[in-house]
Amino acid sequence: MDVINAIRTRKSVRSYSDKPLPKGIMQELIEAARLAPSCKNLQGYRYIPLTDKSAIYSLRDAYKQRFVCTAPGLVIACFYPPTYSKSSWEKSRDKGVDKEVCRSIAMRDLAISTAFLVLRATELGLGTCYIGDQKNEIIRKRLGIQLPMEVLATITVGYPKDSSSKKRKKLSIEEITHLDSV
Numbered sequence: 001m002d003v004i005n006a007i008r009t010r011k012s013v014r015s016y017s018d019k020p021l022p023k024g025i026m027q028e029l030i031e032a033a034r035l036a037p038s039c040k041n042l043q044g045y046r047y048i049p050l051t052d053k054s055a056i057y058s059l060r061d062a063y064k065q066r067f068v069c070t071a072p073g074l075v076i077a078c079f080y081p082p083t084y085s086k087s088s089w090e091k092s093r094d095k096g097v098d099k100e101v102c103r104s105i106a107m108r109d110l111a112i113s114t115a116f117l118v119l120r121a122t123e124l125g126l127g128t129c130y131i132g133d134q135k136n137e138i139i140r141k142r143l144g145i146q147l148p149m150e151v152l153a154t155i156t157v158g159y160p161k162d163s164s165s166k167k168r169k170k171l172s173i174e175e176i177t178h179l180d181s182v
């Protein structure tokens with residue numbers, strides 16, 4: 001599958017079959033995420049893959065939507081601003097760059113990296129859903145995630161139960177493109 005096909009095929013999947021995930025699949029996904037661009041190549045994204053049923057179930061109170069913990073795999077997407085706090089952050093701070101700015105850069109880097117992960121999953125025939133509606137504090141405590149690493153989102157991973165889930169309507173190119181009016 002080429003990239004454009006993965007982009008066209010991807011859709012959020014919220015119902016998974018019982019088919020187990022192949023061994024090593026999470027590494028495959030994180031390998032794609034690892035290669036994403038990041039601000040100054042600081043790579044502040046971090047991932048916690050979960051495939052153990054009881055570990056996944058232990059997070060059930062963190063999500064409003066029940067389907068999340070029925071997925072055979074979860075990837076907890078985290079970011080790590082201290083990468084910025086080493087030499088680069090210190091240099092930025094001396095130039096007056098706020099730590100919140102560095103945090104938001106790390107979150108943006110993570111967002112791009114998760115897109116790579118999700119497209120690789122699509123290429124491998126897997127369904128995913130990006131979950132932002134979650135209680136990060138519960139996830140942090142249950143998984144022993146230590147600040148300053150922070151949780152941002154979860155990506156569910158599994159084989160789609162059926163192919164009937166609808167593709168969401170997208171805006172047209174014209175609707176999202178603002179032509180230079182000068």
Ligand SMILES: Cc1cc2nc3c(=O)[nH]c(=O)nc-3n(C[C@H](O)[C@H](O)[C@H](O)COP(=O)(O)O)c2cc1C
Pocket residue numbers: 010011012013014065129130131132133134167168
């Ligand atoms: C930042 C973000 C947060 C999201 N949070 C949730 C969520 O908590 N639960 C959910 O079911 N889907 C969530 N989604 C998936 C969106 O609902 C979905 O991407 C959107 O409806 C478009 O559908 P598509 O992914 O099939 O193109 C989220 C997506 C993004 C990018």
